[in-house]
Amino acid sequence: MADSDPPADGPPAEAFAGLFRVTETDVDGGQLRYYGEPLVDSRRLERRLWPLFRDQGYEVRLTSESNSEEDPFTGIEIDRTRHVLVATPHSTGIDGIPWTNVAFALLTVLSTLVAGARWYGTIDTVGDALVDPMAVLAGWPFALAVLSILGVHELGHYALSRYHGVDASLPYFIPLPNVIGTMGAVISMRGRMPSRKTLFDIGVAGPLAGLVVACVVTLVGLGLPPVPTPAIPIEFNYPLLVQWLADLTGQPIDYPAGMTVNPVVFAGWVGMFVTFLNLIPVGQLDGGHLVRAMVGERQATVGALVPAALFALAAYLYYVQHAAFNAVFLWVFWGVFTMAFAYAGPATPIYDDALDTKRVLLGLVTFGLGILCFTPVPFELAL
Structure with missing residues (x-):
């Protein structure tokens, strides 16, 4: 030519x-x-x-x-x-069988089963799973609860991406041999955002869908019997939303020494903590997408303030509350992490027209729900 x-x-x-x-x-x-x-x-x-x-x-x-x-x-x-x-x-379809997604999902099923078995006390360490593989199956309620929350969160993003014609991958679950059994799940946004409306809808769908499932999981877990305290040196503090759900059902979340809530409640806690972290208003996090859609380019100012706020929280916990090192380190880590997110910036829509009032209000409600999932000291290590 x-x-x-x-x-x-x-x-x-x-x-x-x-x-x-x-x-x-x-x-x-x-x-x-x-x-x-x-x-x-x-x-x-x-x-x-x-x-x-x-x-x-x-x-x-x-x-x-x-x-x-x-x-x-x-x-x-x-x-x-x-x-x-x-x-x-431009494509929004799935080309063939997503073998990588399937492989990571299966590995995450295994890692969350192991984590759940530890919470139910059928194994004490990850190594015990190799000695008695059948004992791992006892962790299925915890694994199902965690994977449901994470999966619905990411599928919320995926469904709205397909609806708006934005190319996105299926969820990638991330296995990790820790007390949760996973580092969460992500989807890859390969297409561009046509408008602020599209950016908002895709960004808000995940946290809201995942939080609904997290609340259902927590309610189910509160109705299940407590279990003996597992040999895991960690104690979790509950956000307001868990406390309110416990008050609503009349179920306790604190038990005498030697007993603790059913691990399904802990799975709900995981979902709420993940929701809060995702709603931090910076960069490519869901909260960053929402703020970019709601206030436009002024999101850069908000994003720049987020790391400073997290460092300030860490300083407050250390100097005023004399909190444990793990809580201080957690927010210092996220302060550094969000600095990288702020530098990368959020997605930029092609058409940068202002968002409608209903979506702005929904965004404010979503951030309010995120605050209910927050606790300054999420967990404490018994070292």
């Missing part, structure tokens, strides 16, 4: 008149690439070209790349930066 001819199935260069001057086109690994010079600012360019490419099954992004050229007079290599419109095929 000629340098200025459109790639196969791509819009012709004439369609970009007044927006982008095309000098060369190419196809690379299924991507359509238009090289040239923007005639308007990048945000306006992407907004104008987005529907043109979307109608033909592509998502477009303006990027730049270095290109070395030899000066015809001196023969010296000169690095030049050129602009590229990169159009990627």
